[in-house]
Amino acid sequence: MDILISLSDPALLLTIVVCTLYGSLIGALPGLSATMAVALLVPFTFYMDPVQAITAIVATTSTAIFAGDISGALLRIPGTPASAAYVADSATIAHNGRPRTVLFVDLFTSAAGGIIGVIVLSLATPMLARFATNFSSYEMFWLAALGLSCAVFVAGASPPKTFASLFIGLAIACVGIDVAVGMPRYTFGFYDLFDGVDFISAMIGFFALTELFRAAVERDGIGKAVLPTVVEPVRRAIADGWKISCAHWKHVLRSSPVGVIIGVLPGAGSDVAAWVTYALSRKLSKTPEKYGNGHMEGIIDAGSSNNAAVAGAWTPALVFGIPGDSVTAIAIGVLMMKGLAPGPDIFERSGDVVYTLFGAFLLSNVIMVFTGGIAILLASQLLRMPRRLLMPLILGLSLIGGFAVMNSVFSIWIIIALGVLGYLMILGGIPIAPAILGVVLGKTLEQNFMTSMIKSQGEFLPFFSRDISMVLGVATILIWGLCLLQGVRTIISPGPASKNEENPT
Amino acid sequence: MKKTAFAAVAIVATALSSTAFAACEWKPERPVTLIVPWGAGGTTDLNSRQMATLLQQHFGVPFNVVNRTGGNGVTGHTAISQSRPDGYTIGAASVEINTMHWFGLTPLTYTDITPIALINQPAASVLVAKDSEFQTIGQILDHARANPGELTASGTSLGGIWHLALAGMLNAEGLDPQAIRWVPSQGSASALQELLAGGVDMVTPSLDEGKALIDAGEVRAVSYMSDKPSEFAPDVPLTATELESGWTLAAYTTISGPADLPEEITCSYEAAIQDIVASPEWAAFRQSLGAPVVWGDAAQLSALMTSYDESLGGTIKAIGMAKEQ
Numbered sequence: 001m002d003i004l005i006s007l008s009d010p011a012l013l014l015t016i017v018v019c020t021l022y023g024s025l026i027g028a029l030p031g032l033s034a035t036m037a038v039a040l041l042v043p044f045t046f047y048m049d050p051v052q053a054i055t056a057i058v059a060t061t062s063t064a065i066f067a068g069d070i071s072g073a074l075l076r077i078p079g080t081p082a083s084a085a086y087v088a089d090s091a092t093i094a095h096n097g098r099p100r101t102v103l104f105v106d107l108f109t110s111a112a113g114g115i116i117g118v119i120v121l122s123l124a125t126p127m128l129a130r131f132a133t134n135f136s137s138y139e140m141f142w143l144a145a146l147g148l149s150c151a152v153f154v155a156g157a158s159p160p161k162t163f164a165s166l167f168i169g170l171a172i173a174c175v176g177i178d179v180a181v182g183m184p185r186y187t188f189g190f191y192d193l194f195d196g197v198d199f200i201s202a203m204i205g206f207f208a209l210t211e212l213f214r215a216a217v218e219r220d221g222i223g224k225a226v227l228p229t230v231v232e233p234v235r236r237a238i239a240d241g242w243k244i245s246c247a248h249w250k251h252v253l254r255s256s257p258v259g260v261i262i263g264v265l266p267g268a269g270s271d272v273a274a275w276v277t278y279a280l281s282r283k284l285s286k287t288p289e290k291y292g293n294g295h296m297e298g299i300i301d302a303g304s305s306n307n308a309a310v311a312g313a314w315t316p317a318l319v320f321g322i323p324g325d326s327v328t329a330i331a332i333g334v335l336m337m338k339g340l341a342p343g344p345d346i347f348e349r350s351g352d353v354v355y356t357l358f359g360a361f362l363l364s365n366v367i368m369v370f371t372g373g374i375a376i377l378l379a380s381q382l383l384r385m386p387r388r389l390l391m392p393l394i395l396g397l398s399l400i401g402g403f404a405v406m407n408s409v410f411s412i413w414i415i416i417a418l419g420v421l422g423y424l425m426i427l428g429g430i431p432i433a434p435a436i437l438g439v440v441l442g443k444t445l446e447q448n449f450m451t452s453m454i455k456s457q458g459e460f461l462p463f464f465s466r467d468i469s470m471v472l473g474v475a476t477i478l479i480w481g482l483c484l485l486q487g488v489r490t491i492i493s494p495g496p497a498s499k500n501e502e503n504p505t
Numbered sequence: 506m507k508k509t510a511f512a513a514v515a516i517v518a519t520a521l522s523s524t525a526f527a528a529c530e531w532k533p534e535r536p537v538t539l540i541v542p543w544g545a546g547g548t549t550d551l552n553s554r555q556m557a558t559l560l561q562q563h564f565g566v567p568f569n570v571v572n573r574t575g576g577n578g579v580t581g582h583t584a585i586s587q588s589r590p591d592g593y594t595i596g597a598a599s600v601e602i603n604t605m606h607w608f609g610l611t612p613l614t615y616t617d618i619t620p621i622a623l624i625n626q627p628a629a630s631v632l633v634a635k636d637s638e639f640q641t642i643g644q645i646l647d648h649a650r651a652n653p654g655e656l657t658a659s660g661t662s663l664g665g666i667w668h669l670a671l672a673g674m675l676n677a678e679g680l681d682p683q684a685i686r687w688v689p690s691q692g693s694a695s696a697l698q699e700l701l702a703g704g705v706d707m708v709t710p711s712l713d714e715g716k717a718l719i720d721a722g723e724v725r726a727v728s729y730m731s732d733k734p735s736e737f738a739p740d741v742p743l744t745a746t747e748l749e750s751g752w753t754l755a756a757y758t759t760i761s762g763p764a765d766l767p768e769e770i771t772c773s774y775e776a777a778i779q780d781i782v783a784s785p786e787w788a789a790f791r792q793s794l795g796a797p798v799v800w801g802d803a804a805q806l807s808a809l810m811t812s813y814d815e816s817l818g819g820t821i822k823a824i825g826m827a828k829e830q
Contacts, residue, residue, distance in 0.1 A: 039572075042554060133698070133701040133702055133723075134702055135698070135702055136698075136699055136702035136703065136704030137699065137704055138704075139702075177576070177577060180663065180689055181663060182577075182608070182662060182663045182664055182689075191575060191576040191579045191580045191583060191611070192575055192576070192580060194575055194576030194577060194579060194580070194610075195574060195575040195576060195577075195580075266695065266698050319721075320697075320701070320717065320718060320721070320723065321694075321697075321716075321717030321718065322694050322695075322697060322698050322701075323694055329694070333547075333550075333551045336793060336794055336795070338793065341716065341717050341720065341795070342717045343717050343718075343720050343721040344721045344723075345720075345721065407571050407572065407573050408573065408575075408580070447691065450689075451688055451689065451690065451699075451704075454686070454688050454689070455657055455688050455704060455705070457654075457686075
């Protein structure tokens with residue numbers, strides 16, 4: 001009862017409304033990520049009471065992760081890394097004259113994913129947190145390896161081109177000081193490269209700049225081929241969006257729990273959740289050939305799971321003070337400052353606050369449907385803007401976003417270099433998405449591999465000696481083996497490749 | 506005219522030596538940038554942001570926190586050092602200013618910044634999992650002496666301050682600094698995760714970073730690398746009394762200015778920060794972090810940096826990681 005009263009506090013509701021609007025804005029701007037939105041929020045939380053402060057963070061993150069899809073669909077530039085997995089699909093649908101429909105589908109399923117995430121969180125937080133503490137570097141290595149394998153399932157291009165893209169991403173991930181021996185690699189003496197190429201810079205460069213180059217080169221009616229030109233009426237978009245979302249309830253229901261679990265694991269957040277569920281969705285689908293060419297299924301699966309992962313990431317943060325992603329890393333600081341030290345007894349100690357937090361989480365996802373709707377309507381007006389005005393605007397925003405990553409002009413040069421590389425890749429027919437996955441997971445993979453090797457003093461056996469690591473390791477190798485087998489079979493007997501039924505989890 | 510100006514300077518100089526307040530009249534008139542060399546959400550960042558908020562109240566102009574991350578702290582510290590010394594850029598320099606030049610990462614040393622005030626000094630600790638066989642630091646050291654290379658520890662990157670805490674302790678106790686193998690991690694949080702998952706035998710972050718897990722009973726604090734007991738865990742044995750060498754090690758966070766920051770500006774900031782650190786708001790904030798209020802003025806900080814530079818340099822040489830710059 002107390003919880004309901006504190007939830008109906010007008011100040012709290014106002015906080016949620018303001019923060020969902022703020023989250024939509026930051027999320028929709030290419031290059032400004034959910035993490036940055038939260039970091040900018042921290043000084044304001046000093047003046048809030050604990051519930052309000054946490055609610056503000058929760059509401060901002062949920063909407064920012066959804067809003068990343070807005071620029072993804074309208075401009076083919078994902079607003080946050082979590083939207084990169086299915087940007088080809090949503091942009092294609094938008095281009096075919098249904099930008100608002102795809103965004104409303106996205107909004108409804110994102111909210112549903114978020115709500116499922118909260119429900120799982122409120123029921124199973126201590127249990128999930130306990131599960132997460134079993135993950136050492138061995139398990140994380142296999143998980144990263146599995147995540148990278150998703151690139152093969154996700155990309156619509158031929159395997160050689162997919163691998164080329166993946167390895168470009170992994171090569172970029174090699175830049176910087178390596179965690180194991182502290183040796184700077186490929187830094188050419190620039191201090192700014194010591195921390196490597198941030199994945200946000202990579203995203204802005206690969207998606208935003210590449211798209212701008214493409215628009216600039218296609219002379220006749222700048223960017224005509226890139227941006228959607230027809231916008232359907234609002235009422236039809238909402239009705240269709242609702243219908244499509246309801247028809248795919250099974251997808252939401254199966255992908256959200258996967259998203260929660262990935263969110264719970266240390267170091268893997270909504271971006272990895274989106275990739276894994278998209279790959280799973282494609283693997284399980286009856287029509288895998290449609291993925292990447294404007295298919296709703298992948299958007300629904302990945303779109304709901306990345307919002308569910310937002311909730312999952314709070315589990316280890318609340319119970320053990322170990323952040324599940326970069327947003328909760330900041331949130332832990334705020335929690336501590338508000339006298340809410342994380343710990344397994346947080347439910348007994350501050351039960352009211354924690355359950356109010358879950359309530360606020362739920363409420364944020366509901367209110368997001370309305371504020372997100374407003375954001376969609378406002379954003380789709382952008383498409384009426386003359387292209388020659390819109391494109392420089394995007395360029396400006398992208399460069400600001402890039403600057404904000406390190407507060408240094410150097411990151412703008414990184415972005416421009418990657419933009420040129422991305423454009424060359426597109427000219428060569430190499431897909432961009434796997435490269436982003438390589439940048440995101442490359443460091444995780446290497447760090448956990450090196451840490452494991454140092455722990456085991458060069459032995460490979462320990463990679464399989466723990467329960468979970470053995471299961472993950474065997475599953476990964478099995479999937480790789482089956483892929484190879486399939487490849488060999490297609491070479492030997494050209495014809496329709498046989499479908500294999502296994503899935504990575 | 507020139508003569509009177511010279512005389513005025515002379516008077517100010519004499520006044521300065523008698524009462525420090527006379528020359529501390531400088532006040533910022535436009536927004537000030539506070540550079541933090543580490544990422545948002547970390548201990549340095551939290552302390553700096555709170556300090557910025559209170560400085561803003563004190564001076565009545567905005568204090569903007571800018572996270573200049575990168576290069577294991579090199580980027581941010583270089584930015585602090587090379588800013589214009591006009592008082593409109595200050596920074597949260599940390600203990601890494603005393604280590605990174607020894608690794609050959611940068612020619613930048615503590616003499617290239619102007620120390621203003623010490624605001625945080627968290628001491629390292631030795632934490633083990635709740636079911637670990639080790640009860641005391643003595644048992645761990647005996648085991649490492651008998652079985653060099655068998656035990657593993659984590660807490661930060663290779664050569665990070667918590668690594669130096671462990672290696673320095675081993676070295677001071679007459680063991681090989683590599684008798685306990687260091688497993689690099691991205692930070693204290695991922696090291697604690699490894700400890701919980703059974704991936705390493707111990708971690709050596711600051712005691713407050715392990716507070717949540719100590720309170721939860723998931724990890725045990727075996728030792729605290731300080732000569733004063735911790736406020737929230739006063740029962741944790743101190744290395745200063747337990748170990749023969751009396752080894753202690755703490756990281757630190759400062760507010761510092763660029764090289765050649767004028768004395769007038771330095772002492773004005775010093776006085777302002779001293780007021781803030783003594784305020785109830787700061788005390789409440791530190792309490793919420795589970796850390797005590799720490800204060801050191803510019804002269805004390807300068808002495809601290811000098812002595813740290815020598816002792817940490819010795820440790821880094823002992824573990825064979827020193828490089829000529």
